[in-house]
Amino acid sequence: MRRLILEHALLPGGWARNVGLDIEGGTIAAVLPNASAEGRERVAGIALPGLPNLHSHTFQRGMAGLAETRGPEGDSFWTWRQVMYRFLGSLTPEDVEAIAAFAMMEMLEGGFTALAEFHYLHHDAQGRPYADIAELSGRIAAAAQETGIGLTLLPVFYAQGGFGGAAPVEGQRRFVTDPESYARLVEGARRAVAALDDAVIGIAPHSLRAVTPESLREAVALAGDGPVHIHIAEQVKEVEDCLAWSGQRPVAWLLDHTPVDRRWCLIHATHLDAKETKGIAASGAVAGLCPITEANLGDGIFEGVDYLSAQGRFGVGSDSNIEITAPGELRQFEYSQRLKHRARNVLAAHEGQSTGRSLYEKASSGGAQALGRRIGALAPGHRADLVVLDARHPDLAALSGDRWIDSYVFVTGKAAIDTVFVAGKPVVRSGRHVSRDAIQERYARAMARILA
Missing domain, CATH: 2.30.40.10 (Urease, subunit C, domain 1)
Structure with a gap:
């Protein structure tokens, strides 16, 4: 005691x-x-x-600042992604662990005490599985052990390069698994975190563009009662491509075809219509917001006012880890809404309420739910x-x-x-x-x- x-x-x-x-x-x-x-x-x-960090790719801490040189006209998330592919091409398992430990250390110094690591770097630089298919999951677990941060590890299922079964590009070869190898990867991740105190394993289909409807169902079936996280509706092009593929917007398709509930965390959800905004709130899922990264990538602004008015739950994450700060993520969320609505103290619910406390308590509760842990309250x-x-x-x-x-x-x-x-x-x-x-x-x- x-x-x-x-x-x-x-x-x-x-x-x-x-x-x-x-x-x-x-x-x-x-x-x-x-x-x-x-x-x-x-x-x-x-x-x-302590505030939960509900979304991170720790390896991206090592490339922070490398994509801040203007590229061709139309520089965007999609050109940033090419920088990311080049960076990860040479990472060894030792590098992955060293970068993860540094990022986790900064999270703890920055006010986050638990992490949901959306872990999609699985294979070697040629796209070949390691002898232990969960080698890099083990490196994430080792970094968590060294730093002391609480860990919810989310092995990512990444099966294709785009909507409609597009083949993966070369830069994605370190990510790609099929349903059978993904099931082995999840079991390997469970073994990797077994030595940690109070660790949780969840499931993370990367995005609708990276899975088929059939393989999405297979992946989600592995979750049991654990967390399920997915990138969704982050970019306008993603919404347009999903409409061309299915006739529906990404969140609308997901809500209509998948039993989204409190286990789910919908990462970014930047581009929503009114029905989708209310649909996420009604499902009990958590919106996983990463305001600093979303600003850095030019993603857009989440529909925060309407979502909170519908009693939607949210948490925040550091995502690409360009700046790791728990209070900074909350501040950026509020400031994005002030810019959008040209008003102040937008996300406080009523007159006289502290905006900082309201944001902090809601992100603590939503983050704890998204991580599948009893945290976020004294x-x-x-x-x-x-x-x-x-x-x-x-x-x-x-x-x-x-x-x-x-x-x-x-x-x-x-x-x-x-x-x-x-x-x-x-x-x-x-x-x-x-x-x-x-x-x-x-x-x-x-x-x-x-x-x-």
Whole structure:
């Protein structure tokens, strides 16, 4: 049993002081506001539940900044994708692990305490399976073990190059599996995470363009009660291609042909009509938003106001990992809506509500659902994941209550983070990961070789 006393904490019922937290086996056993500090480890500052990161491709952290040179006219997601294909061509398993560990370390330093890794890099540079088909899943698990981040691993099913059975292009050869080999890959991923505490395995059909209706059904059947994530309606071209293939928009097709429910997380869902927006909300699925990456790629702006008005659930992810910051993703989501609607505090539900707190609590709840985990709240039965802000920071020192979280999201960002606990264990102190030096050195060596 680990017994903490939190100076200030955001509980499901609101702010509290001197909160006793009893932690057993990494899980919160009891939450005791106004507790005595006797016999407890004092945690100074402002404790928030750790935010889940519901979408990431960790290997892309290594290519951050490499696609910021203007290409041909019409530079877009599709030209960015060519840069990505070239980058991953030379990655070894050791590189994949080193980059993943660095990205996960930055996630923890940036306020994320659990990760859904949408993992589609499976084979060697020639597209051949490794002797252990789940070799690279094992590398992701090893990085999670080293950094301490909570892991939901989502092996990706990628069967074709485009709608209508288009053949994969050369750049996709490290991704492609058939239903039979994908089933083996999922089982291998389960073995890879077995040594981790509290890990979850889910299923991730890459996108409607990367699977057939038949193979999508086969993949989803492997999920059981676990999470199911899919990229969908990210780009206008994707919507147009889906209409040409099926006569329906991507989200409409998915809702009509697949039993979408609370297990599902629809990543991006940038381009929706009104019926699709309400349909996702009614299904109980989570919209997986990655506002910084969506802005970087020029994807477009999610229909946030209408979706939240329909009681839709959402969470945020770091996706391409060009900038890893939990508060920054929330801020970008709100700011995108302000630009779209030319208004302020757009995503707060009612007058007098803190926008920062509303975003944080909704993303915590939606992210936890998408990861299939008991996280995202300082409450009994939840994993003891905490992000503790420095109450002495100049931007926070004169504030209290919801003003703290508004400043964290909209002003100070991850610079406010002092300590991070995962499953009751401190993994970040004074804003630095406890193993930063070794992880950073290994990452630097890998990148020097890759970019030589």
